[in-house]
Amino acid sequence: MSVLALKNVSRSFGPIEVLHGVDIALRPGRVHALIGENGAGKSTTMKIMAGYQPPSSGQVALDGRPVAFADMGQAEAQGISMIHQEFNLAEQLTVEQNIFLGRELKRGPLLDKPAMRARTRELLDRLECRVAPDRVVSTLSNSDKQMVEIAKALLRDTRVLVMDEPTAVLTRAETAILLRQVRALRDAGTAVLFTSHKLDEVEDIADDLTIMRDGRVVWTGEASRMDQHAMANAMVGREKSDLFPAKVSTPGEVALEVRDLTVPGFSHDVGFTLRRGEILGVAGLIGSGRTETFEGLCGLRPATGDVRIFGESVRIDHPWQAQALGLCYLTEDRKTRGLLLSKGLRENLTLQALAKFDRGLIDTGAEERALDQAIADFDIRGDRAALVGNLSGGNQQKLLFAKTLLADPRIIVIDEPTRGIDIGTKQQMYALIRKLASEGRAIVVISSEMQEVIGLADRILVMRHGRVTGELGANATEDAIVKLAMGVATEREPA
Amino acid sequence: MTDAAAPAPRRIRMTVIGPILALVLLVVAGALMNPNFLGWDNVTNVLARSAFIGIIAVGMTFVITAGGLDLSVGSMAAFIAGLMILVMNSLVPTMGVGIPVILVGMAVALLAGLAAGLLNGILITRLGIEAFIVTLGSMGIYRSLVTWLADGGTLSLDFNLRSLYQPVYYGGIAGITWPIIVFAVVVVLGEIVMRSTAFGRHCAAIGSNEQVAKYSSVRVDRVRLTTYAALGLLVGIATIMYVPRLGSASSATGMLWELEAIAAVIIGGTVLKGGFGRVWGTVIGVLILTLIGNLLNLTDFVSPYLNGAIQGAIIVLAVVLQRDGKARA
Known part of the structure; x- marks a missing residue:
């Protein structure tokens, strides 16, 4: 008997359906792993289960009876809690205040602080978490924040716990503690939905397994019937060679030469050379300083170092200076750094290259034509008059590409080109990036997806702790990258 | 993709027509209550009185649209007025009473406004201090400076200069005054x-x-700095128009102008936290605020002392009505 189930659930955003008839059932006392590539529909599935979003069609069933949660508060009242990838904590409050936020214990009109303190201590002890209840959350490590989130869920007598990639930001040791807690919760009868990109963890902890691809469930059953290799195949569903364009690079003159690039606090003495027509992949674990290094290069952070663009020594303190030199950075964070979500497509498209449309006054006719062109060139779908915040992730990403390319960069740094977009769009992006290179632009692709770096890059730079630990050729193996990214002495860990 | 020239949703929103509707209602109400309301004299009177706050509020629209705020404009105007009067008075012995003195005074006002705006802007952009704090500080500083310049009393423009300068407020072209x-x-x-x-x-x-x-x-810092500098310049312009009206400045000059200007901007539909602004809306906001005072003076229904209460209610109402236009991001 399932405690919480989705039955034939579909979900659309605007005209685009992202979930197609999903069935999934969580049973009490079982850990159910939900895996799939970025954009496979895991997040949407979880959000529907936790009452954050209603399904467009289909049914959510709690204890076998159909329910419709008006919001997450109602779901929570029924014992369903979700822990987000981005923590949902009030950073300036203490651990204890966070755990009891919204359900403070009171004695008369006043807060019963000793009781809350004691209860917090007890919950944290259960989680083997040594954090003091009066610590301010902003001072905690990621793993401790994760524990606070779990403690919050425990306090709410959670029957169903939905965890969105809880281990993504944790170290190995922290992950071990977390998995132990998940097992303890399971043994106490909680139904746990768990997503992760780390298949060894999934193999380790899951009782049941559901694999999603392109908004559909492609496999579901007992986890013990799948090994890591089979999981990976089911997730991708197509051969790597289909996904990536052929590597036909003919490197030209040196476009970018970087020596001793240091971004204080993030990277030290980074050096590399990039030629026209070339795609340089940058790999490394989260926290290895990849993004910060290239933000420093492009004037988005304070940085020092020797940078030459087409042989000319340059100094870049601001992004507009970089752009004037033909160097553009395409952010990994399209929602908070890339696009103005509350504005329309046209204003977003031309923001970076507004000077092109500036004839004293802005030539809106030319802007509209540029938008026509971008919609055609990049296959941007959706309502032209919509606000950008209402576009799907893939279309936002295409718009971000179009916007950056409108500035005619000669050198483009693309950070996480396919984060959170569906596989079809990914393929389009890869083809586009290769095309940009073949047009003679010099390209850097930063990515956490090792397959992406291997499939796309002509050369691969691996970073670890803010330093370049090695450079690999086009036919690098995942193993070689991992070794450099983790430090050679460390045991192997699939990222 | 068929309608190539559809830049934005064309639904009529309360945020667009709300302020216009409110203005129309006020005008109709005024005309019904007092036949003189739509008379030439009263209309030009309302517009002229709107001009000071209005000129400042246009600059404030840019500051707020760019996510900033400037609380110092009222005391900045008082300080500039005081400075202008002092400079002009001190030039009378050497330059005599004449237009050159007034031109120097105007230049002083423009430069002082620009400098004050730049100072606010530099503190905000270069030192990264919050606009609220910086301008709260400069508000106090300018208010105190003008009180000090006037030695706690009133600074009066030289009597002969005053009559020479007065046409800048009272004169005009074809019955429309300069302000x-x-x-x-x-x-x-x-x-x-x-x-x-x-x-x-x-x-x-x-x-x-x-x-x-x-x-x-x-170039975020430069754009932001420019908004404050432009606002300072506009405060200078408003002061140039204001000084000939009374020919004096005191610690009470320009009192609460900053709040009236901010209120006008918000009533007009500009979003207080920035990101969207419209100048025509601000004009309507200014007119609404001035008209309320004007109406209360012309009719006996409500005591003019309740002017502030009604203005306050309108400000809150305007923000409530703005809510339906929020983007779902």
Whole structure:
């Protein structure tokens, strides 16, 4: 008997359906792993289960009876809690205040602080978490924040716990503690939905397994019937060679030469050379300083170092200076750094290259034509008059590409080109990036997806702790990258 | 993709017609209550009185659209007025009473306004102090400076100069006084700049999301600094129009102008936290605020002492009505 189930659930955003008839059932006392590539529909599935979003069609069933949660508060009242990838904590409050936020214990009109303190201590002890209840959350490590989130869920007598990639930001040791807690919760009868990109963890902890691809469930059953290799195949569903364009690079003159690039606090003495027509992949674990290094290069952070663009020594303190030199950075964070979500497509498209449309006054006719062109060139779908915040992730990403390319960069740094977009769009992006290179632009692709770096890059730079630990050729193996990214002495860990 | 020229949703929104509707209602109510309300004298009176706050509010529209705020404009105006009067008075012995003295006074007002605006802007952009704090500080500083300059009393413009300067407030072309003309010019220019220039677009982008603007190679600090400098300059212009009205400045000059200007901007539909602004809306906001006072003076229904209460209610109401237009981001 399932405690919480989705039955034939579909979900659309605007005209685009992202979930197609999903069935999934969580049973009490079982850990159910939900895996799939970025954009496979895991997040949407979880959000529907936790009452954050209603399904467009289909049914959510709690204890076998159909329910419709008006919001997450109602779901929570029924014992369903979700822990987000981005923590949902009030950073300036203490651990204890966070755990009891919204359900403070009171004695008369006043807060019963000793009781809350004691209860917090007890919950944290259960989680083997040594954090003091009066610590301010902003001072905690990621793993401790994760524990606070779990403690919050425990306090709410959670029957169903939905965890969105809880281990993504944790170290190995922290992950071990977390998995132990998940097992303890399971043994106490909680139904746990768990997503992760780390298949060894999934193999380790899951009782049941559901694999999603392109908004559909492609496999579901007992986890013990799948090994890591089979999981990976089911997730991708197509051969790597289909996904990536052929590597036909003919490197030209040196476009970018970087020596001793240091971004204080993030990277030290980074050096590399990039030629026209070339795609340089940058790999490394989260926290290895990849993004910060290239933000420093492009004037988005304070940085020092020797940078030459087409042989000319340059100094870049601001992004507009970089752009004037033909160097553009395409952010990994399209929602908070890339696009103005509350504005329309046209204003977003031309923001970076507004000077092109500036004839004293802005030539809106030319802007509209540029938008026509971008919609055609990049296959941007959706309502032209919509606000950008209402576009799907893939279309936002295409718009971000179009916007950056409108500035005619000669050198483009693309950070996480396919984060959170569906596989079809990914393929389009890869083809586009290769095309940009073949047009003679010099390209850097930063990515956490090792397959992406291997499939796309002509050369691969691996970073670890803010330093370049090695450079690999086009036919690098995942193993070689991992070794450099983790430090050679460390045991192997699939990222 | 068929309708190529559809830039934005064309639904009529309360945020667009709300302020216009309120203004129309006020005008109709006024005309019914007092036959003199729509008379030439009263209309020009209302417009002229709107001009000072109006000119400042146009500048404030840009500051707020770019995600900033300036609380110092009222005391800045008082300080500039005091400074202007002191400089002009001190020039009378050497230059005599003449137009050159007044021109120097005007130049002083413009330069002082620009400098004060730049100072606010530099503190905010270069030192990264919050606009609220910086301008709260400069508000106190200018207010105190003008009190000090006037030695706690009133600074009066030289009597002969005053009659020479008075036409700048009372005179005009074809019965339309200078303050109204200057206000109109500022509004038209402001609307064009906001709507159709890269600067206006950049202000909205910065107020909407500063990070995105920065990552899009917008020169965020320069744009932001420019909004404060332009506002300072406009305060200088407003002061030039204001001084000939009374010919004096005291610690009470320009009191609460900052709040009236901010209120006008918000009533007009500009979003207080930035990202979207419209100059024409601000004009309507200013007119609504002035008309309320005017109506209360012309009719006996409500005591004019309740002016502030009614204005306050309208401000809150305006923000409530704005809510339906929020983007679902």
